Amino acid sequence: MAPQTISIHYHTTRFLPQPDVFIRTSHGTRIPAHAGILASMSPVFDNFIDRPRKHRSSERIIQIHGVPCDAVTAFVGFLYSSRCTEEEMDKYGMHLLALSHVYMVPQLKQRCIKGLTHRLTTENVVDVLQLARLCDAPDLHLRCMKLLANNFKAVEATEGWKFLVKHDPWLELDILRFIDEHETRKKKSRKYRMEQGLYAELSEAMECLEHICYDGCTHVGPCHQLIIYHSAILHHHQLVPSQVLVTVLLHFINQIHLCDP
Structure with missing residues (x-):
């Protein structure tokens, strides 16, 4: 069966020629795009597009697997418009952070870090923490650790924490060490305020x-x-x-x- 090609609205006032590259998602869906725009927004895309093709007549295909098709569509839309809706951030914030890191799109990465920070909960904090480590997002990582330290009893009951304990004991150790240091700092701070009074x-x-x-x-x-x-x-x-x-x-x-x- 031939792959499905979807059409997207690029949210730009620029005149755009016919697409000259396709992004293929996990389910085989193809998203039309323009090599020049992709290359200008991402050095990773730039490097890929500059590679010589075996056959000049063959289509340029960029494979993006491992994330939902709609998340890839939102990602491509950001490359054209530099905008990301709150709905897209609600649904695909973590996927977009991963894509922005892999394809080196710093503007989107900062937008995702800010969006995910505001959406942190005891239910998602473990997943966001792991992603923040992988995506080199220290500010988001610290916010996750603080939320964990302040709400550890609630986080400890989540499936995310149970999965982490089973599969990533080193990260569990880092978290427990941070919580211990956090409690020590809080006690010192309380003692200092009492002394000053x-x-x-x-x-x-x-x-x-x-x-x-x-x-x-x-x-x-x-x-x-x-x-x-x-x-x-x-x-x-x-x-x-x-x-x-x-x-x-x-x-x-x-x-x-x-x-x-």
Whole structure:
């Protein structure tokens, strides 16, 4: 049976001659195209088109297998118009990223990375992560890893994760290591924020001590409970900067006890 040739709308205002090359998809469907446009958008196509043909009269055929025919059609359409619809990105975003990487079309690759980033879910993140590794997309890869780390329980229940554990233990190890490092960074960040808050409270307490030193014990009533409160917090969290400061603080607290009416 003869291969089916489909016609596509190229979404361009340029005058186009008759197609001089055909792209054949997995199911034998042929997509007509123009060698000059393909070559100008992709160095891979340029290299292929420059190859001498055995017979000048034979048709130029470019084989693109392994992706749906409609994804190839969307890919060819982008080469003509530099546009990709949201519907095409919804349906074929991962296929288009793979095609843009293989055929070195950076504009489409960036469009796919952005589109897939916005469409990440716990269900598809494992598949997108694997593709991001293969397609040298570090930004997308990092976003996938962060989503995995923040939603690991949900991802762990997906078929994608179960398949990965069974067939790619090295990637599983990389992910688990990243999650461990991510949790460590989060704990350090929380501790740092807590320390900064406590140091701010300590600074406030020290202002009260300065008030005691300059104004005398007769005016320290409002500061009494505040200093004791900050001292208790610092003692509880074990975050006092120095033992000398502890001694001074406790000394003043004892003096306040003696001076209270």
